[in-house]
Amino acid sequence: MRDQLVIDISDVSWQREERYILQHVDWQVRKGEHWCLVGQNGSGKTSLLNLICGYTWPTKGQVSVLGHRYGEVDLRDLRKSIGWVSSSLMSRLHETETAERVVLSGREATIGLYTKPSAEDEDKAAGLLQEFGCGHLRHSPFRTLSQGERQKVLIARSLMASPRLLILDEPCTGLDLLAREQLLSMIARVAQQPDGPTLLYVTHHIEEILPCFSHTMLLKEGRVVRAGQSLEVLTEEELSRFFGVPLELREASGRVWVSLGETAPAK
Numbered sequence: 436m437r438d439q440l441v442i443d444i445s446d447v448s449w450q451r452e453e454r455y456i457l458q459h460v461d462w463q464v465r466k467g468e469h470w471c472l473v474g475q476n477g478s479g480k481t482s483l484l485n486l487i488c489g490y491t492w493p494t495k496g497q498v499s500v501l502g503h504r505y506g507e508v509d510l511r512d513l514r515k516s517i518g519w520v521s522s523s524l525m526s527r528l529h530e531t532e533t534a535e536r537v538v539l540s541g542r543e544a545t546i547g548l549y550t551k552p553s554a555e556d557e558d559k560a561a562g563l564l565q566e567f568g569c570g571h572l573r574h575s576p577f578r579t580l581s582q583g584e585r586q587k588v589l590i591a592r593s594l595m596a597s598p599r600l601l602i603l604d605e606p607c608t609g610l611d612l613l614a615r616e617q618l619l620s621m622i623a624r625v626a627q628q629p630d631g632p633t634l635l636y637v638t639h640h641i642e643e644i645l646p647c648f649s650h651t652m653l654l655k656e657g658r659v660v661r662a663g664q665s666l667e668v669l670t671e672e673e674l675s676r677f678f679g680v681p682l683e684l685r686e687a688s689g690r691v692w693v694s695l696g697e698t699a700p701a702k
Contacts, residue, residue, distance in 0.1 A: 439466045440499065441600055441633045442487060447496030449482055449657075456482045457657045460496070464650075469626050469634040471644045471665065474654035475678075480637050483654070484602060487635075488517055501599055515544060518593030518632065520586070521604035530578035534569060534588045535560055537577050541595030556595070563591035567621050583614030587621060594625070594632075601625070601632040607643055615643075623647050641669065646689035653677050671696075 442464035449457040457479045464470055474480045485491040486498055489510035498505045503513055518541075528537060528546060538560040540548045552560075564570050567587045572580060580588065586606050593601055603622065607615045626634055626647035636648060644651060644665060651669060652662040660677055661668050669691045675682045681696035 440464065441466055441468075441501060442635075443497075443499040444486070445497045447486065447493045447498060449486065449491065450494040455494075455657060457486070457493075460657075460659055462652065462659060462662060464633060464635070466633065468650050469648045470636070471648040471651045472635060472637045472654060473639060473641065473644075473651060473677075474637075475639050477656075478654045479657040480654060481604070482657075484519070484604060484637065487602070488514060488519060515596055516599045518596070518598035518601040519604065520589045520593050520602065520606055522608060524589065528577060530576065532577050533574050534564060534577060534580065534584075535573045537588055538563060538592045538595055541592035544596065560591070560595060563594055564588070566624075567591050568617075581614070582609045583611075583618060586610070586618055590621065590625070598632045600635065602635045602637070604637045605639075606636075607638070607640070619643060619645055641674065641691055641693045644669065644691060 440463055442462065444460055444462040447457060447460045448455055460483065472480055472483070482491065486493055487500055489505055492505075501513065501516055532540075532548070535557075536548045539552045539556060540546065542552070542556055543550070561570065561573060564573055567590065569584060569587050569591065572584060572588070577585065577588065590603070590606070606622070607618060610618060622634070622636070623645050625631055626645070634648070636643070638644070648665055650663060651665040653660040653668060653673070655677060661673060669684070671682055671684045674684065674693065675696070683694050683696040685692050
């Protein structure tokens with residue numbers, strides 16, 4: 436049913452100057468699904484996210500998010516129901532702000548805190564920081580935090596407004612192995628919350644796709660190569676064709692790990 440659609444993208448293309456960045460994208464995300472969006476650099480991932488959040492407009496096609504068709508809704512209000520964690524957001528934050536104030540700013544999705552927070556908001560921010568193992572960093576300046584701590588604070592910030600859709604745009608970039616696994620564990624907990632948001636996780640690392648991500652889309656050169664249940668998409672045949680090289684897959688702890696397969700020696 437269409438009223439169960441969180442994202443509904445119909446025959447969307449987006450052109451910049453003379454080049455099509457996205458071409459004929461059809462994609463539906465339903466309530467109860469968590470999706471992974473996989474694509475290499477230049478595949479159109481960021482452009483697609485900008486369309487979902489209403490920061491750019493499709494050259495062709497229709498976009499509906501959370502039951503609202505773009506062109507018929509005030510996007511400023513709708514964006515309050517969409518959380519977005521990205522490296523570009525991190526670079527825009529005021530680094531002198533404390534972790535607590537960064538989280539509190541998520542209530543109104545502002546860069547900086549411009550209104551006095553309520554006691555209820557302060558309690559919620561403190562609870563989110565504690566839940567994500569950052570309670571002791573509450574009064575620490577954002578600039579002093581490690582990359583992993585910053586990402587946890589940003590996810591806590593994105594949850595302040597209780598979003599219905601949470602976009603995690605390559606959140607593990609720059610993290611070491613331990614920090615990455617800690618962050619992924621936290622994301623898995625968010626996915627398990629009964630009243631939590633629909634998750635859209637963006638990556639080009641297959642091993643980051645957690646069991647909680649029921650569906651996966653493969654995006655290449657602005658086109659959807661495959662979209663469906665992760666078990667059907669994340670196969671040796673599908674991924675080898677997608678990346679253009681022979682790959683070998685192994686499964687561990689419900690996750691898929693990829694390595695280059697053997698190739699015939701050059702003659």
